[in-house]
Amino acid sequence: MTERIRISLKDIVNNEERMASGHRLCGGCGEPTVMRMILHAVEGPVVVSTATGCLEVSTTVYPTTAWRLPWIHSAFENAATTISGVEAAYLALKRSGKIPADQDIKFLAVGGDGASYDIGFQWISGALERGHKFVYVCLNNEAYMNTGIQRSGATPLGANTTTSPVGDVLQGKTQWRKPFTRIMAAHDIPYVAQASPHNYRDLMMKAKKAFAADGPAVLNVLAPCPRGWRTESDQTMALTKLAADTCYWPLYEVDRGKTIVNYKPREKQPVSEWLKAQGRFRHLFRPANAGIVEEVQEHIDREWERLLKEEAAG
Amino acid sequence: MVESKFLPLDGATSVSQAMRQINPDVVAAYPITPQTAVVQNFSQYVADGIVNTEFIPVESEHAAMSACVGASAAGGRVMTATAANGLALMWEMLYIAAGMRLPIVLTVVNRALSSPLNIHCDHSDAMGARDSGWIQIYAETGQEAYDNTIQAIRIAEHPDLLLPVMSCQDGFITGHGVERVGILPDSDIKDFVGEYKPRYALLNIDEPVTFGAWDFTDYYFEHKRQQSEVINNSLPIIESVFKEYEKLSGRPQPVLDMWGMDDAEYAIIVLSSTAGTSRAVARRWREKGVKVGVVKPRLYRPFPEQYLLEAIKNCKAVAVLDRAISFGAPLSQGPLFTDTTAALYNAGISGLPVVNYIFGLGGRDILPDHIGSVFSDLQKIASDGQRGTMVRYLGLRE
Ligand SMILES: Cc1ncc(C[n+]2csc(CCOP(=O)(O)OP(=O)(O)O)c2C)c(N)n1
Ligand code: SF4
Ligand SMILES: [Mg+2]
Numbered sequence: 132m133t134e135r136i137r138i139s140l141k142d143i144v145n146n147e148e149r150m151a152s153g154h155r156l157c158g159g160c161g162e163p164t165v166m167r168m169i170l171h172a173v174e175g176p177v178v179v180s181t182a183t184g185c186l187e188v189s190t191t192v193y194p195t196t197a198w199r200l201p202w203i204h205s206a207f208e209n210a211a212t213t214i215s216g217v218e219a220a221y222l223a224l225k226r227s228g229k230i231p232a233d234q235d236i237k238f239l240a241v242g243g244d245g246a247s248y249d250i251g252f253q254w255i256s257g258a259l260e261r262g263h264k265f266v267y268v269c270l271n272n273e274a275y276m277n278t279g280i281q282r283s284g285a286t287p288l289g290a291n292t293t294t295s296p297v298g299d300v301l302q303g304k305t306q307w308r309k310p311f312t313r314i315m316a317a318h319d320i321p322y323v324a325q326a327s328p329h330n331y332r333d334l335m336m337k338a339k340k341a342f343a344a345d346g347p348a349v350l351n352v353l354a355p356c357p358r359g360w361r362t363e364s365d366q367t368m369a370l371t372k373l374a375a376d377t378c379y380w381p382l383y384e385v386d387r388g389k390t391i392v393n394y395k396p397r398e399k400q401p402v403s404e405w406l407k408a409q410g411r412f413r414h415l416f417r418p419a420n421a422g423i424v425e426e427v428q429e430h431i432d433r434e435w436e437r438l439l440k441e442e443a444a445g
Numbered sequence: 446m447v448e449s450k451f452l453p454l455d456g457a458t459s460v461s462q463a464m465r466q467i468n469p470d471v472v473a474a475y476p477i478t479p480q481t482a483v484v485q486n487f488s489q490y491v492a493d494g495i496v497n498t499e500f501i502p503v504e505s506e507h508a509a510m511s512a513c514v515g516a517s518a519a520g521g522r523v524m525t526a527t528a529a530n531g532l533a534l535m536w537e538m539l540y541i542a543a544g545m546r547l548p549i550v551l552t553v554v555n556r557a558l559s560s561p562l563n564i565h566c567d568h569s570d571a572m573g574a575r576d577s578g579w580i581q582i583y584a585e586t587g588q589e590a591y592d593n594t595i596q597a598i599r600i601a602e603h604p605d606l607l608l609p610v611m612s613c614q615d616g617f618i619t620g621h622g623v624e625r626v627g628i629l630p631d632s633d634i635k636d637f638v639g640e641y642k643p644r645y646a647l648l649n650i651d652e653p654v655t656f657g658a659w660d661f662t663d664y665y666f667e668h669k670r671q672q673s674e675v676i677n678n679s680l681p682i683i684e685s686v687f688k689e690y691e692k693l694s695g696r697p698q699p700v701l702d703m704w705g706m707d708d709a710e711y712a713i714i715v716l717s718s719t720a721g722t723s724r725a726v727a728r729r730w731r732e733k734g735v736k737v738g739v740v741k742p743r744l745y746r747p748f749p750e751q752y753l754l755e756a757i758k759n760c761k762a763v764a765v766l767d768r769a770i771s772f773g774a775p776l777s778q779g780p781l782f783t784d785t786t787a788a789l790y791n792a793g794i795s796g797l798p799v800v801n802y803i804f805g806l807g808g809r810d811i812l813p814d815h816i817g818s819v820f821s822d823l824q825k826i827a828s829d830g831q832r833g834t835m836v837r838y839l840g841l842r843e
Contacts, residue, residue, distance in 0.1 A: 193664050194658075200653050202657075204658070214513070219515075236650060254508055
């Protein structure tokens with residue numbers, strides 16, 4: 132990025148809240164925090180399309196709505212495609228003069244990790260390939276929370292979910308997670324980033340870059356779920372920091388093909404610190420499961436090394 | 446009335462001609478036989494700059510309808526086309542489009558559903574969507590497919606309706622069949638369809654709206670009831686559009702197309718292209734002095750109950766021809782039969798024998814002799830005073 136984008140706390144405080152309080156997301160939920168940060172980073176009008184999931188059901192309980200902006204929910208898998216339709220109509224109506232030429236509207240699609248990694252994967256991929264100018268945000272809490280904590284393609288190895296439960300034979304999810312951010316970047320779109328709300332400046336900067344990109348952009352943002360992670364609601368921000376410090380959730384961006392790692396912990400913490408902090412991993416600390424913790428650490432190390440190599444390759 | 450220009454066109458191309466004249470804001474579509482020509486022709490219009498449309502070449506039919514939902518909620522005039530498995534893949538989105546009251550126009554070039562895989566005509570695709578809240582119009586010819594596409598825009602976007610419309614025609618039979626199709630002048634179609642003025646639009650940023658909210662037990666039921674109220678009362682509005690277009694085109698646009706029904710004793714009720722075959726046979730039977738008639742509903746949803754009852758109430762026996770099976774319904778009858786007999790029951794008419802014929806599944810030919818056999822059966826039913834087998838099959842090896 133050549134231009135310097137500034138994030139000023141004063142601006143944020145003075146900005147209008149476009150996602151109102153009074154919604155029904157749980158206390159400590161990472162989703163509204165991330166959403167508000169992103170909306171504060173967008174200047175001017177924005178249309179939002181949201182996939183089915185916690186954010187959607189909790190913010191639009193009829194006849195109320197938390198959205199002070201044009202907002203649509205159509206289904207679970209198609210937030211990206213719904214917004215591509217909106218963007219196409221915008222282009223057409225601009226061309227026919229029904230929307231003034233100087234009117235600039237931005238487009239945002241939001242889905243959970245289930246909506247993004249799993250059921251809506253093809254829909255997102257198609258929208259990216261077609262090059263609609265929109266930002267896709269994955270609010271990643273690493274499981275299907277809205278339906279009661281089922282495993283998704285984002286759930287890590289060993290996590291206890293209601294469809295990867297701990298039992299006499301199995302000890303939580305038996306697979307690692309899908310490299311969603313890398314796959315998004317492999318679409319060769321202008322901007323892809325991974326972010327986390329504890330570093331709000333980094334997240335908002337990335338949101339600004341995403342909206343400024345000349346084409347589609349994707350943000351994959353860690354958004355803890357106290358319910359599903361079995362954590363205290365006041366630990367949300369601390370957890371996301373721990374995720375970055377253990378390199379479990381590296382903060383990085385792929386800006387026009389160039390990988391930049393935005394945060395390198397001075398001392399990489401062992402992943403067990405991250406696991407220990409959450410009830411969904413509690414069983415991993417039984418002596419018999421030591422191998423699973425090691426395996427998680429190996430995955431983290433490999434991904435981190437690869438990321439550093441990608442950055443070095445330029 | 447304005448003069449049409451006559452061109453040799455297949456049914457799919459007639460639809461793309463209508464779409465060219467309508468010049469919608471957004472078309473999102475995906476290829477599937479026998480609908481592909483619609484998308485291909487339209488892509489060419491886009492490539493040649495003949496239309497101003499934003500064309501979204503989506504990666505699936507589910508995405509096609511998803512993009513249509515977004516574009517229509519945004520405030521655009523939106524069209525798409527599909528068939529068979531493509532319509533099946535859209536199923537979730539059909540209900541969402543109707544529930545959000547989005548006036549999307551969808552051309553369906555009817556084709557059999559898998560499995561087994563078959564690309565030829567039957568109505569199982571659109572019939573599977575008959576309860577989705579869409580208005581359904583069925584065309585007999587390429588001409589009707591053209592005319593219906595244009596009228597569908599006005600019906601869908603009528604401020605008192607705001608309902609999506611499915612405009613159907615028979616795959617291959619009319620979809621690929623070339624016939625003489627009268628095309629009205631571009632400017633008249635432009636005037637006829639007018640401008641779409643959405644009541645609510647995402648792109649109206651000064652009045653932010655929430656589309657697709659979460660409805661609990663306290664509201665969902667009322668919203669669904671409102672939806673049924675709209676479609677229940679849609680017929681007069683649909684008819685007013687039909688009449689207006691009839692005046693413009695000089696081509697009759699009835700709710701039910703009827704032949705010989707003034708005094709028919711034996712009638713066939715059938716949708717789409719088979720009505721043509723049935724009329725040709727009926728003409729010969731009339732020459733023999735038998736009072737036969739043919740009723741072709743152009744509209745299937747809303748079901749034109751009163752018109753249909755009025756048409757057949759004095760008959761001695763009636764046959765309903767279905768190009769689809771409603772598996773597991775009584776004797777796995779067809780949907781048109783179910784609706785017709787329900788209408789008779791609702792009106793308290795019990796003395797009229799009505800039989801069901803399933804025909805033409807997977808593109809099986811329906812021949813004049815088959816239609817002739819139906820009229821013979823109806824005569825026999827009337828003279829015996831016995832309905833006999835309720836569900837019968839035409840052109841089937843058993
Ligand atoms: C086609 C379809 N399949 C399944 C569902 C049920 N469903 C609704 S939300 C959801 C999980 C959402 O998970 P995610 O996308 O991770 O969002 P979260 O609730 O965790 O924020 C599921 C399975 C649905 N609404 N639609
Ligand atoms: S269940 Fe989890 S994701 Fe859903 S609202 Fe509660 S904390 Fe947020
Ligand atoms: Mg989730």
